[in-house]
Amino acid sequence: MKCIEISDRKLILTERPIPKPKSGEVLVKVYAAGVNRPDILQRNGLYPPPEGVTDIPGLEISGEIAERGRNVEGLRNGQQVCALVSGGGYAEYCIVPARQCLPLPKGLDFITAAGIPETFFTVWTNLFDRGLLKKGETVLVHGGASGIGTAAIQIAAAIGAKVFVTAGTDEKCKACRKLGAGLAVNYKTHDFLDEALKATRDKGVDVVLDMMGGEYLPRNLKALGTGGRHVSIAIQHGRMAELDILQVMQKRLIVTGSTLRPRSVEEKGAIADALKKNIWPLLNRKNALLALFCKKRITPVIDKVFPLTEAQAAHDYLDSGVHIGKVILRVM
Ligand SMILES: NC(=O)c1ccc[n+]([C@@H]2O[C@H](COP(=O)([O-])OP(=O)(O)OC[C@H]3O[C@@H](n4cnc5c(N)ncnc54)[C@H](OP(=O)(O)O)[C@@H]3O)[C@@H](O)[C@H]2O)c1
Structure with missing residues (x-):
């Protein structure tokens, strides 16, 4: 199969044998992969794959x-x-633990669906399992125009939370609104702490989803109100x-905070179950009534698509x- 390998901090196209699924796993013919x-x-050598995991990059895919x-239930060939x-993920075929597969949301194409798993799993577990975000509360999301941010805005808004974001340009801010x-x-032009306190009449927000770390932490804590939760997902x-x-x-x-990749298949499976129950119905484009009348509809934001052969250009672009939203590799 064609796949992408890391060599000297660059992505190069190569060929490797198609892997075989073990017990509890499926082999997916990849149509698209999220970046x-x-x-x-x-x-760049800063996030090595966990033990036993392939060195081919790519954390989310769509395909068949x-x-x-052995021991795979509820999934069929061709699904x-x-x-x-x-x-x-950056390959023509990819091994997936069956528990981490979700049906392609109805009416969504492979390109759009490939941009869902990594961001939606991350956002769900951090906003709700760790951040305990509830309807009616306010969440401040840094990096609102990122892949993670664009998912967080829509998911938090869908459960009835009020969403504040930060972003680096007026165009990104407009897209987030x-x-x-x-x-x-x-x-770059306004102080987010002043703005968050002004918007909450000095009460502060309930949750901060932070991908910055460093000097953001003390300011984030000031932006939180009584009983607030600070959730770290990155340290840019x-x-x-x-x-x-x-x-x-x-x-x-x-x-608090978390990383997704090293968590067990069972933990990831539990997040998949929660997404299927709570978010999949809102992604369903075939439900015409929902699409017309439901303000809660969620649409993954795809910024740009590159062919697999141009994976390095996709990285340079990201x-x-x-970008606003996700960058995707077209594999097939
Ligand atoms: N903990 C987890 O489980 C987990 C899982 C997935 C991703 N993540 C992390 O979540 C973050 C977002 O991921 P993503 O894939 O959505 O990335 P992305 O789309 O590239 O977003 C990164 C965002 O960070 C902002 N930013 C601020 N300072 C930056 C800096 N020094 N360098 C680069 N960007 C900077 C940029 O927005 P502005 O231009 O508006 O500043 C950009 O939109 C990443 O840091 C990633 O590592 C964590």
């Missing part, structure tokens, strides 16, 4: 089941799926930060930071 910032970290290993994987953000702050501005312990005590804050 995520963690793939860039992996290419080509073969099933169209999208799936979260721990690696191996269109997706459902009530407040979008261009952090640094892993070390100053934490005001007294503030945590006085406001009874929770400071790295440039101009």
Whole structure:
């Protein structure tokens, strides 16, 4: 099969044997694969695959089941799926734990569906399992125009939360508002802390979904109200930060976070179940009534599609930071 390999911090096209699914796994013929910032970290040697996982990059795919290993129930050959994987997505065939497969949402094409798993799994588990976000609460999402951010805005808005975001340009802020953000702050021209406090009449927000770290932490904690939850998912501005312990005590804050990739198949399967139940009906484009009348409809935002052979150009584009939403590789 054709696949992409990392060599000297660059992505190169190569050929490898088609892998065989083991017990509990399926082999998926890949139609499209999502590109995520963690793939860039992996290419640069900063995010190695967990033990036993292929070194081929790619954390999410869409395609058709080509073969099933033993002990796979509820999936059939030829079934169209999208799936979260721990690696191996940038290839014509990919091994997937069956628990991490989800049916292709009705009416969605393979390109759009390939942009769902990594961001939606991450957003779901961090907003709800860790951040305990509830209807009527307010969440501040940094990097609102990112793949993660565009999913977070729509998912949080769909459950009835108020969403504030930050982004680096007015154009990105506009796109975030269109997706459902009530407040979008261009952090290059405005102070997000001032804006968040102004918008909540000094009450503060309930949850911060943070992909910055570093000097953002103390400002995020100030933006949180009593009982607030701070959820870290990345450290683009640094892993070390100053934490005001007294503030945590006085406001009874929770400071938490998570990484998705090293979690067990069972844990990822539980997130898949929650997404299927709560989010899949909102992605369904075939439900005409829902599409017409339901403001809660969720549409993954696809910025640009590259062929698999141009995976390096896709990384360079994502790295440039101009995108809004997801970058996708067309494999078939
Ligand atoms: N913990 C987990 O399980 C998990 C899972 C998936 C992804 N992640 C992390 O979540 C973040 C978003 O992922 P993604 O795939 O959605 O990436 P992405 O689309 O490339 O988004 C990154 C965003 O960060 C903003 N940014 C601010 N400072 C930056 C900097 N110094 N370098 C690059 N970008 C910067 C950019 O927006 P502006 O131009 O508006 O500043 C950009 O939209 C990444 O850091 C990724 O590693 C974590």
